[in-house]
Amino acid sequence: MQKKIYRYGIIGTGRKHRSEGSTGFGMAHEHIRGYQRTERVVLAAIADIDPEAANLFAVEYSPQKVYSDYKEMLSKENLDIVSVTTWPHLHSEMVIEAANAGVRAIHCEKPMAVTWGECKRMYAACKEKGVNLIFDHQRRYLEPFQRARELIREGAIGDLVRLEANTGDMFDWGTHWLNMMFFFNNEVPARWVLAQIESHTGRRVYGAPAEDQAICQFQFENGVRGLMITGADSDIGCAIRAVGSNGMLEILWGDPSLRYIRRGDANWIVVTTSEGIHGGEAIPRAAADMIKSMDIGGSTILSADSVIHSTEIIFACYESSRRRGRVNLPLDIDDSPIQDMLDRKLIGPDRA
């Protein structure tokens, strides 16, 4: 039987990473590479407010139509799948518009959105319309992380007790590692968050505020603890560590990517993997998973059902800092606590 060809569209083509005039990583180029590889989509349309970026993209990938207004594209093109590859402050509006336009699947870039309210609304809109919403925490498809999860599940380090991670900030990079912690802990939601942040530069990443340093402790509903440390001097000796009742497992930034040690053993067991933690095959696998879920139903590994929980930790971290106390989940705010604290000069370069 002939397989269905899905009508695919992209909002925010960007320009290729490091090419002249580029404004970011040009993630749309990664998305199209992934979806074209499936041979199950036709690139029906693209939209970008930067006509030159859109034209360059069109020359390379030959979409059927090019738009400057993404809403016009959504209303005219009857798309099945849409990639949203714009900066985070635009994600919520674009995802909701796509869901309302009848798109069946949305592959949105991380982080979810810049306020907790926007995250909740985009998630709810897609749930209501039965839209398959995913966020690009694509490393879940890479071998070191898949093997790590298998080892944890097989009891290689005993019962999981604690997950620790370190990266530049909670919001932009942290979303990857927080989401990975949920992957390692079977997507169990968290119960509470206790955190503190330092922000003196007012730095922004993709236009969104990010702290200079953070320490964020949380507990999952199954009792497993999470610890995320970000920013300067946050090195924990690896990228992610899983501590178990009978050993410890580490995802490393370099090569090798994965090792573990059992209690009482003198040496680490290095797990050889054919790919590292930044592999370029991740997004093509996400695209293939998306097509599979379109064909036979069900969710994908990058489902928003998981991402809504890992994103809650980010906003609860900032909220804990604002409240100066522990935040019990579910998180009952709508705004961005870090932006609010910057606006009120409680943190940041203009701190009173």
Ligand SMILES: NC(=O)c1ccc[n+]([C@@H]2O[C@H](COP(=O)([O-])OP(=O)(O)OC[C@H]3O[C@@H](n4cnc5c(N)ncnc54)[C@H](O)[C@@H]3O)[C@@H](O)[C@H]2O)c1
């Ligand atoms: N998953 C990952 O590993 C990864 C890596 C890098 C970036 N990202 C994320 O990807 C997202 C996009 O980043 P990027 O580096 O691709 O950005 P980019 O700057 O390269 O591209 C964004 C494009 O969006 C366009 N745009 C802006 N407003 C628009 C509108 N109203 N309608 C249509 N197009 C519009 C811009 O003109 C630009 O061409 C960010 O959220 C970022 O955090 C993810």
